[in-house]
Amino acid sequence: MMNIRPKKEDDDLAIKEIYSLYWTDKYFLKHTLERLKDSLDPLAPKISYFVAEEDSVVVGVIGFRGAPLHMQFFSKTSNPAELYILAVKNQKFGVGKNLIKKIISETKKLGYTEIVLFSSVSFKNSWSFYDHMGFERVESAIAPNEEQGQTWRVEL
Numbered sequence: 425m426m427n428i429r430p431k432k433e434d435d436d437l438a439i440k441e442i443y444s445l446y447w448t449d450k451y452f453l454k455h456t457l458e459r460l461k462d463s464l465d466p467l468a469p470k471i472s473y474f475v476a477e478e479d480s481v482v483v484g485v486i487g488f489r490g491a492p493l494h495m496q497f498f499s500k501t502s503n504p505a506e507l508y509i510l511a512v513k514n515q516k517f518g519v520g521k522n523l524i525k526k527i528i529s530e531t532k533k534l535g536y537t538e539i540v541l542f543s544s545v546s547f548k549n550s551w552s553f554y555d556h557m558g559f560e561r562v563e564s565a566i567a568p569n570e571e572q573g574q575t576w577r578v579e580l
């Protein structure tokens with residue numbers, strides 16, 4: 425049975441292993457792992473993380489936050505959230521879909537009006553996943569770190 429719940433500090437090692445499956449860029453990996461601790465730093469932009477758990481094993485992670493300025497540009501409503509990160513341990517077992525469903529309900533509950541996201545060309549394999557999940561492509565874009573990619577949005 426899959427359970428989706430807020431991340432706990434104990435989950436960080438399992439999350440690190442999942443990130444390492446896909447992020448080989450050491451700098452990005454380090455930055456992303458440091459971001460897991462944002463929730464402990466009141467001054468940092470707050471990312472809310474949820475994990476998918478199966479038989480007490482963490483099999484996926486998703487994080488969102490209020491959309492930063494550079495992402496608000498791709499929104500059409502007043503209070504967008506940003507899907508910050510998503511990764512699963514084993515692909516195509518429904519974990520990604522359940523994590524997306526969870527943040528759709530959580531962001532709605534928090535009063536967000538929309539979810540926006542950026543995905544870089546190095547993750548092009550996952551782009552049709554977002555199309556399939558009902559996200560609408562906005563435009564191609566360049567991330568603050570100058571990576572080329574694509575943006576999506578979905579209204580809540």
Ligand SMILES: CC(C)(COP(=O)(O)OP(=O)(O)OC[C@H]1O[C@@H](n2cnc3c(N)ncnc32)[C@H](O)[C@@H]1OP(=O)(O)O)[C@@H](O)C(=O)NCCC(=O)NCCS
Pocket residue numbers: 446510511512513514515516517518519520521522542543544547549550551552553556557
């Ligand atoms: C992208 C990712 C999160 C998808 O999660 P997943 O658990 O493999 O996806 P699911 O099994 O929940 O798939 C849900 C639906 O999307 C479809 N789908 C999954 N991956 C897809 C893809 N790459 N392209 C098109 N459709 C896809 C599934 O067939 C399924 O369809 P259905 O509901 O009609 O049966 C996962 O592949 C992943 O972690 N990829 C590596 C990291 C990554 O790319 N993260 C995103 C970076 S921006």
